[in-house]
Amino acid sequence: MPSVDVLVEGIIKGDSSTLGRAITLVESNRKDHLEKANAIVQKCLSQKRDAIRIGITGVPGVGKSTFIEALGAQLNAQGNRVAVLAVDPTSTQSKGSILGDKTRMDELVKNPKAFIRPSPSGETLGGVARKTRETIILCEAAGYNIVLIETVGVGQSETAVHGMVDFFLLLKLSGAGDELQGIKRGIVEMADALVVNKADGDNIKKAAAAAGAFKRALHLYPPKENGWIPKVLTCSATENSGIDAIWEMIQGYIEQNKKSGYFLEKRKRQNRNWLYESIEERLKSEFFQNGNIAPEIEKFVTEVMAET
Amino acid sequence: MPSVDVLVEGIIKGDSSTLGRAITLVESNRKDHLEKANAIVQKCLSQKRDAIRIGITGVPGVGKSTFIEALGAQLNAQGNRVAVLAVDPTSTQSKGSILGDKTRMDELVKNPKAFIRPSPSGETLGGVARKTRETIILCEAAGYNIVLIETVGVGQSETAVHGMVDFFLLLKLSGAGDELQGIKRGIVEMADALVVNKADGDNIKKAAAAAGAFKRALHLYPPKENGWIPKVLTCSATENSGIDAIWEMIQGYIEQNKKSGYFLEKRKRQNRNWLYESIEERLKSEFFQNGNIAPEIEKFVTEVMAET
Numbered sequence: 001m002p003s004v005d006v007l008v009e010g011i012i013k014g015d016s017s018t019l020g021r022a023i024t025l026v027e028s029n030r031k032d033h034l035e036k037a038n039a040i041v042q043k044c045l046s047q048k049r050d051a052i053r054i055g056i057t058g059v060p061g062v063g064k065s066t067f068i069e070a071l072g073a074q075l076n077a078q079g080n081r082v083a084v085l086a087v088d089p090t091s092t093q094s095k096g097s098i099l100g101d102k103t104r105m106d107e108l109v110k111n112p113k114a115f116i117r118p119s120p121s122g123e124t125l126g127g128v129a130r131k132t133r134e135t136i137i138l139c140e141a142a143g144y145n146i147v148l149i150e151t152v153g154v155g156q157s158e159t160a161v162h163g164m165v166d167f168f169l170l171l172k173l174s175g176a177g178d179e180l181q182g183i184k185r186g187i188v189e190m191a192d193a194l195v196v197n198k199a200d201g202d203n204i205k206k207a208a209a210a211a212g213a214f215k216r217a218l219h220l221y222p223p224k225e226n227g228w229i230p231k232v233l234t235c236s237a238t239e240n241s242g243i244d245a246i247w248e249m250i251q252g253y254i255e256q257n258k259k260s261g262y263f264l265e266k267r268k269r270q271n272r273n274w275l276y277e278s279i280e281e282r283l284k285s286e287f288f289q290n291g292n293i294a295p296e297i298e299k300f301v302t303e304v305m306a307e308t
Numbered sequence: 309m310p311s312v313d314v315l316v317e318g319i320i321k322g323d324s325s326t327l328g329r330a331i332t333l334v335e336s337n338r339k340d341h342l343e344k345a346n347a348i349v350q351k352c353l354s355q356k357r358d359a360i361r362i363g364i365t366g367v368p369g370v371g372k373s374t375f376i377e378a379l380g381a382q383l384n385a386q387g388n389r390v391a392v393l394a395v396d397p398t399s400t401q402s403k404g405s406i407l408g409d410k411t412r413m414d415e416l417v418k419n420p421k422a423f424i425r426p427s428p429s430g431e432t433l434g435g436v437a438r439k440t441r442e443t444i445i446l447c448e449a450a451g452y453n454i455v456l457i458e459t460v461g462v463g464q465s466e467t468a469v470h471g472m473v474d475f476f477l478l479l480k481l482s483g484a485g486d487e488l489q490g491i492k493r494g495i496v497e498m499a500d501a502l503v504v505n506k507a508d509g510d511n512i513k514k515a516a517a518a519a520g521a522f523k524r525a526l527h528l529y530p531p532k533e534n535g536w537i538p539k540v541l542t543c544s545a546t547e548n549s550g551i552d553a554i555w556e557m558i559q560g561y562i563e564q565n566k567k568s569g570y571f572l573e574k575r576k577r578q579n580r581n582w583l584y585e586s587i588e589e590r591l592k593s594e595f596f597q598n599g600n601i602a603p604e605i606e607k608f609v610t611e612v613m614a615e616t
Contacts, residue, residue, distance in 0.1 A: 271612040304579040
């Protein structure tokens with residue numbers, strides 16, 4: 001493995017295979033890897049980084065990969081360099097791992113201006129979140145100016161991703177009945193936009209109706225602290241329609257929030273929360289894995305399990 | 309303040325004013341109070357305690373207080389001694405504090421066989437949960453054989469209460485449309501029974517229909533690990549109807565689970581989780597409040613907030 005300086009140099013040059021190797025260090029749990037990774041992240045932090053970070057969520061089957069493929073292709077065509085990451089703490093348990101099967105993003109994978117990295121596996125949510133955070137920093141230092149972070153729409157990983165992005169997008173399908181059923185209220189509350197995917201063919205009308213229902217339902221939610229009213233749009237990722245309007249909307253949001261100062265304020269707050277979470281995670285793992293403490297706790301566990 | 313031994317003696321005799329004073333110690337954040345409280349809890353743990361712990365939740369307006377008043381009165385009439393506690397970490401922020409206004413339980417308050425204690429205030433959920441846990445132990449040592457724990461149906465406090473009770477009951481109202489809307493899915497998943505309250509007068513039909521809808525909706529939920537299928541019942545707390553059937557159902561559940569061994573197994577697991585949560589809470593508070601550490605963290609916070 002090359003030295004820290006060589007790796008950092010490669011990253012800054014935008015060499016994607018060096019970037020990949022550095023991320024492998026970030027994802028490793030070996031102590032020497034951890035130290036090397038920390039040094040790399042530290043050096044990358046001092047690089048110019050001005051990427052926009054976008055979180056994308058939605059339940060399995062909603063078409064996240066196809067959507068990211070379509071959005072990524074358009075962004076690349078406009079001259080952007082796009083990194084696609086994933087946060088999926090379930091990826092080791094289930095076969096439904098997002099981004100695990102890279103072939104689902106045929107075109108993006110082949111594009112030299114895109115970088116795709118599946119979720120670190122075999123980790124708790126806390127572990128995945130830390131690693132993804134640091135991977136974002138490396139990607140930004142490597143010159144990727146748009147980072148898309150995909151997550152599964154079924155658990156707490158949304159909160160983690162929401163805590164590391166500038167814009168959070170919820171993908172939906174049109175369906176019968178109450179359109180917001182089946183999504184946790186908390187996830188809807190986090191979304192800056194709802195996008196109804198698969199608005200194509202016979203489905204166009206249904207998708208439009210679903211978008212209308214979402215708009216009405218969103219009125220029942222409290223307004224965002226920055227005054228933004230979550231937008232509802234439709235698209236067809238497979239037919240590549242509606243993607244441009246989504247990107248325009250996101251750009252409008254970023255512009256507006258940079259002007260108002262909210263963009264920076266949110267980043268600062270995210271950094272602060274992130275620091276506390278990292279400290280807590282480290283504190284707990286070092287405490288509970290400590291060779292003197294672990295057996296003591298085992299004794300207490302035996303005792304309290306005898307109590308009823 | 310009397311000595312630990314005097315307080316413990318009073319508790320064991322079932323003296324409710326001594327019990328109240330001991331709980332005040334448990335709820336205090338003063339170091340000397342904490343030590344005294346720990347000693348009292350320790351001694352009470354060795355007492356015979358065989359109370360049934362029941363959690364009761366539901367959104368504001370569902371009639372929790374009236375329900376508890378009706379259930380408590382019936383349990384008292386059958387010779388039980390009932391303690392009513394509350395877990396409401398929001399009680400300092402909002403006026404809607406549960407059990408804060410004791411007059412909402414007119415009859416129960418006057419009954420010498422009942423003991424009512426509002427939620428400890430000015431606390432995080434972790435703090436409220438710890439204090440309520442210890443209060444349960446004191447109440448049981450004081451001879452209360454049924455402990456009802458009320459919580460608001462709007463947040464994470466349900467999970468905390470679910471983690472300290474043998475049976476978890478969700479109160480609901482009949483309403484138009486999708487009957488499970490507005491309740492977090494997680495709360496429904498925790499419930500061992502759903503009870504539709506205010507099934508009286510013109511509302512009887514609607515309540516029965518709501519109960520039917522709940523029953524159907526519950527089919528969509530995964531089965532409980534102990535094989536129990538959550539029951540759906542109706543009642544009118546104000547007219548005191550249906551309360552006896554609810555109590556019979558709870559007794560049936562307890563009996564069945566004691567026989568199968570699940571009752572004890574769940575208690576053991578609750579104790580184990582409880583131990584870990586307590587250790588974590590203490591670990592974090594001692595770390596972050598440490599006089600040497602806190603200023604260092606402040607420095608880091610300033611640094612990361614400069615990063616974007």
